[in-house]
Amino acid sequence: MTQDAEVIEIDNDVEENVTLKIGRHVLSCFMVWCHEPIEAGKRYPADLGFFFFDEVGDDWEMSEVGDDVAEEIVSIDDAWGYSVTGTLRGEVLHVGDLRISDEILSGLEYLDGRKIKLRVDRLQVSFDASI
Template sequence: MIYNALVKKLDTQIEEEVTLEIDGVEFTGFALICPYEIELGKSYPVLIGFTILDDLMIREIQEEKKEIERIGLGYEYYIRGMLNEETIDAGIVFTDEDEYFSDYPEFIDKNVEMKVDRISIEFLKTPSNIT
């Protein structure tokens, strides 16, 4: 899903690190694809995904939570929401570009919590279908 994201912070030391706000949710991620220079305080069309460096840690939860929660001061997050075949809806929809969810058919259409190593951000060239 394409979102219109407000750039809240740019890191001067780590070029790819960017803090965004989407629909009132603020998080820090890595801009893996950025075809132009981004500026603080401006909004851009983006796709949001996640990066797993080792193994995906996912479990079913009973609560109907939709949230992302940063773990400590690093880049890891808990993403909580409804798991679909190719996305997880945590209030912000994260796409599963690496097809991790196909290994967990028992969790499809259920509320889950998953731990990710970082959130990935793709800045898009053209703003189409922004939500």
């Protein structure tokens, strides 16, 4: 799901490491694709997704949580990993005003409309042309 993202910073050592602001969220993401070079301080359409180091082996963490648990996205160890809690609607995880679409969510249709918590190894971002 495409969202408006402001590029806050592009890492000098690892150019795929970008810091974004989407809504009220500031996120460190791994850039997997961009249509054109991006620049800090500019806004771009961006699609967020998840990456799990052992997705094939199904060794990733997901649990259903109660409605009283806050929707949030929290960095793990100042790296690309995040703990993500949100409401699943189709293949889109709603985390407050943040929307994350990923094919791994398609296998969780039995949890549609419920709140889930995921531990992801990194957030990935793909950029389209400049807004």
